[in-house]
Amino acid sequence: MPESYKGGRKQWVADVAQVMQVKQQSLANLTRPGRPDTHMRAEGLVECWFSLGLYLQWQGEKEMARADWTRAASLVQVRVEQDLPTLTSERTPNYVWFVKTAALSAALSGQESLARTFFSYTERFSTGLVTGHEERPADPGAVLDSMGLHPLSRVYSLIRLGRLSGFHGLIFPEANSDEAVWGQTDIHGLMETAEHCLAIGRRERRQVFASETRLIPLLRALVAVLEGRGAAEEARNALVTYERSIRDMADFYYIYPVVLDLNAAFPAVFTA
Template sequence: MERDVPALTSERASNYAWLAWTAALAAALSGQEALAPTFFSYTERFSTGLVTGHEERPADPGAVLDSMALYPLYRIYSLIRLGRLSGFPGLIFPDASSDETVWVQTDIHGLIETAERCLAIGRREGRKGFASEKGLPPLLRALVAVLEGRGAVEVARKALVTYERSIRGMSDFRHIYPVVLDLKAAFPTVFTA
């Protein structure tokens, strides 16, 4: 990945988001605490269509909002893991009755709403949602509420259990279980009794 990043273009950055996110989870779960934040940082940038993080906006906003909300969810998860809940720009839907997006200063709540909106657009277009994507926004919303001091730990724990129980096959297991393990390790005061 580090070899490819210098030649990476903004149009292709989102193609690396899944790889960076997988690497971040693998680093975190294998105890490589110094490496995991680097990959979460890559994931956050790539899932937004940014290569260096210093670009003013993504070159192709449409490439980072997909009907399964993968890129917004990768970004949200990475920002939470990096401890950044506000003070960043993002591509959001400012009007609930429109599919038009804008690039503005936002917070984690704006990004979660965007992910949920992407999933709703996907359903409207007849696309099947997967448990790993559909179940993540409620879990992340509950975790953020606890991190901001306005939510109950029990609600976040219940959301994690619900997310883990949505595993129905190997594909679900491959996508959901690493997230469950990572959240338990990263936020032990929230997710362990």
């Protein structure tokens, strides 16, 4: 069980059994004959496959986990290829979770090339760009959420793609202002943007989750290693701290796949 899980082993076992039962029932409902093939149905299927894959992986059922993750990535690939020709900047935030989940699903099922394609989609959509060739997003405010989800999704995707500088992004030039501008920046500027969004969320008394707040120190430590400024041991310690912040099912859903992905994507840093 995750070592910091609330309620201990008994609660963990009960929660896993309940969640897996719910997801399996949802899959049965979503795949029954005559169910309309809507985007919402596709999102439901992807969420179920992705979630079940995480629990199966944890239990050691690695082949079954990979099969579920492969199903999730394949479905998103079909839907995004269908929707991309008519996708607009204003609608891209609605696709961020979809393509990021597909990126992790592809990576965890061993399809790194496909994962990079989805991380590219995530990087663009999370900043309001469709093709990546636009001069600026049509609606900058749409991707600056108070939980920092979209900025962090872009940061993570850029790191996974090996792009740490040489791009534009939404930044807050003035520390005491919530007015974001589109300008030249780097991975550090984007992490500051994510932190600013989280600060806005706290100010508005919105719930902020460990999966976001504790991800930033981990990514900073990883970037420091990639830039040749930091020690791998510090990044490994940050990853351990991040994994130990799993305290409930929601934490597990968001934190565990990142732990798996970073270990596999950066073995020289985390597993050497």
